[in-house]
Amino acid sequence: MTVLAIEGLRKSYKGHLSITTREVIRGLDLTIERGEVFGLLGQNGAGKTTTIKMILSLIFPDAGTIRIFGEPNSSVTVRARVGFLPENPYFYEYLTGVEFLDFYGRLFGYGRAERERRAARVLALVGMTERAAMPLRKYSKGMLQRIGMAQALINDPEFVILDEPMSGLDPIGRREFRDIILDLKARGSTVFFSSHILSDAEAICDRVGILKDGRIGTCGRLADLLTSSVKSWEVTFAGPTFASLQLNGFSGSLLSARGDESLVRVDVEADLARLLDAVRARAGRLIAVAGRRDTLEDLYLREVAPAP
Amino acid sequence: MKVLAIALNTFREAIRDRILYLLLVFAVLLIGSSRALSLLTVGSEEKIVKDIGLAAISLFGVATAIFVGVGLVFKEIEKRTIYTLVSKPIVRSHFILGKYLGLVLVLAVNVSIMTACFYGLLLVKGWADAAIASAVFLTLVELLLVTAIAIFFSSFSTPILSSLFTVTAYVIGHVSWGLLMLAERVNGLGRGICHALYWCLPNLERLNVRGMVVHGADVPLDQVLTATVYGVSYTIIVLGLAMMMFRRRDFL
Numbered sequence: 001m002t003v004l005a006i007e008g009l010r011k012s013y014k015g016h017l018s019i020t021t022r023e024v025i026r027g028l029d030l031t032i033e034r035g036e037v038f039g040l041l042g043q044n045g046a047g048k049t050t051t052i053k054m055i056l057s058l059i060f061p062d063a064g065t066i067r068i069f070g071e072p073n074s075s076v077t078v079r080a081r082v083g084f085l086p087e088n089p090y091f092y093e094y095l096t097g098v099e100f101l102d103f104y105g106r107l108f109g110y111g112r113a114e115r116e117r118r119a120a121r122v123l124a125l126v127g128m129t130e131r132a133a134m135p136l137r138k139y140s141k142g143m144l145q146r147i148g149m150a151q152a153l154i155n156d157p158e159f160v161i162l163d164e165p166m167s168g169l170d171p172i173g174r175r176e177f178r179d180i181i182l183d184l185k186a187r188g189s190t191v192f193f194s195s196h197i198l199s200d201a202e203a204i205c206d207r208v209g210i211l212k213d214g215r216i217g218t219c220g221r222l223a224d225l226l227t228s229s230v231k232s233w234e235v236t237f238a239g240p241t242f243a244s245l246q247l248n249g250f251s252g253s254l255l256s257a258r259g260d261e262s263l264v265r266v267d268v269e270a271d272l273a274r275l276l277d278a279v280r281a282r283a284g285r286l287i288a289v290a291g292r293r294d295t296l297e298d299l300y301l302r303e304v305a306p307a308p
Numbered sequence: 309m310k311v312l313a314i315a316l317n318t319f320r321e322a323i324r325d326r327i328l329y330l331l332l333v334f335a336v337l338l339i340g341s342s343r344a345l346s347l348l349t350v351g352s353e354e355k356i357v358k359d360i361g362l363a364a365i366s367l368f369g370v371a372t373a374i375f376v377g378v379g380l381v382f383k384e385i386e387k388r389t390i391y392t393l394v395s396k397p398i399v400r401s402h403f404i405l406g407k408y409l410g411l412v413l414v415l416a417v418n419v420s421i422m423t424a425c426f427y428g429l430l431l432v433k434g435w436a437d438a439a440i441a442s443a444v445f446l447t448l449v450e451l452l453l454v455t456a457i458a459i460f461f462s463s464f465s466t467p468i469l470s471s472l473f474t475v476t477a478y479v480i481g482h483v484s485w486g487l488l489m490l491a492e493r494v495n496g497l498g499r500g501i502c503h504a505l506y507w508c509l510p511n512l513e514r515l516n517v518r519g520m521v522v523h524g525a526d527v528p529l530d531q532v533l534t535a536t537v538y539g540v541s542y543t544i545i546v547l548g549l550a551m552m553m554f555r556r557r558d559f560l
Contacts, residue, residue: 094320104392104396109309
């Protein structure tokens with residue numbers, strides 16, 4: 001079942017004094033299926049937040065359609081099934097954590113007992129039960145991110161939209177957020193999130209899309225986009241210098257040399273055998289041979305790097 | 309229920325803001341000191357006390373309506389709290405209505421406190437009468453309208469501009485009756501324009517019976533009723549316009 005379907009989305013912003021316009025999104029198409037964790041990647045200013053805001057009807061597209069669960073995204077009933085955590089969230093700082101979640105619970109029309117039950121559940125989920133009585137103005141950035149996640153999940157949403165959810169979190173917090181997202185997926189929710197932290201995206205996404213020039217350039221399952229075979233090797237050896245091996249027509253290069261240790265990249269398998277033989281022939285000591293696979297970072301850099 | 313949630317949250321925000329207390333304390337002090345001021349002036353002591361008391365209630369009410377009202381919507385957008393709010397299952401007009409009702413609740417509490425102090429002072433002196441209630445009630449209706457105007461401007465403009473526009477609308481509202489007098493002195497197109505402007509602009513003087521009350525005149529009930537219908541109808545129209553402006557606004 002399709003959870004999100006975007007077709008031909010366009011959005012431009014007016015410049016200074018409304019004389020100039022800058023088209024940020026230029027014909028974006030995207031489909032997200034139920035149960036997926038989708039990562040929207042792109043450089044700063046690529047239009048990730050603009051896209052998310054259009055999905056949530058916070059801003060309106062110049063052209064194109066957005067449907068969530070088959071209904072127009074402006075539908076109020078659809079929004080009851082969606083959870084949203086904005087980037088660097090700001091909240092009513094005069095409220096305590098409990099009052100804050102109670103307020104959002106009211107916006108879904110829940111009764112008092114239901115609100116209390118749901119608030120307790122999401123507070124426990126984001127590890128904020130102990131700080132729930134504190135006013136939000138005393139929260140750290142990471143705590144605000146957590147309570148923000150709690151309000152996004154108060155309605156037990158089927159579709160969760162997270163804008164840069166890991167920003168502002170320490171490594172432990174990032175790990176916990178990753179676990180929360182994976183837990184959402186395990187319970188059948190669909191997750192759409194934007195990020196520029198590629199390691200997080202690689203760890204939790206089923207599919208990624210890279211936003212470039214206002215469109216989704218590369219999009220697909222990580223397993224399909226990243227070749228699983230080893231692309232190159234890194235060989236560390238001690239003893240002879242790389243130059244002294246005199247390998248003619250060698251496909252790799254010396255990456256670093258420290259003391260009598262050398263680190264060499266090898267691009268072709270046949271050259272790997274030649275290098276190992278040469279090291280042994282010179283009575284060198286082999287320290288490590290590591291195969292390097294394609295990473296999301298490699299793919300991302302290939303996609304967003306400006307054309308030469 | 310959802311509108312009420314937003315209204316109560318707006319109320320909570322206002323009562324946790326110290327500036328509001330400062331305004332209220334200042335107003336109560338002014339009402340309290342009207343007795344002292346009356347001793348320094350020539351004329352009837354009762355009139356002076358009533359005049360200052362009613363003026364203080366109106367002035368501090370209007371100040372609260374304008375300066376809290378213009379910031380209500382803007383602050384939500386500026387602080388980006390609106391992102392999580394509008395993405396919940398509410399329609400945007402509920403947001404405007406909730407914000408409006410929240411501030412009206414604040415004003416109702418403020419005016420009640422100021423009126424209680426004022427009435428207490430009048431009771432001590434034996435000057436309390438029912439007409440005072442009519443004047444305070446119509447002041448509250450005026451505040452309903454001024455708040456709606458403040459929210460209307462703030463639905464598409466910055467707080468500074470909205471304050472300027474609302475204060476201008478308030479001043480015009482108190483002199484717009486002059487357009488009818490002007491219409492009698494001009495002919496043709498000029499008269500038509502004067503009449504059109506009079507019917508478009510708010511006439512806040514219809515809601516001002518403070519002068520009558522201070523001078524001991526009775527305020528007929530039908531006058532209070534028609535003024536209330538006028539004020540509430542105008543408020544509904546202005547709020548409707550605010551909701552229309554807000555419906556297609558981009559939250560950048």
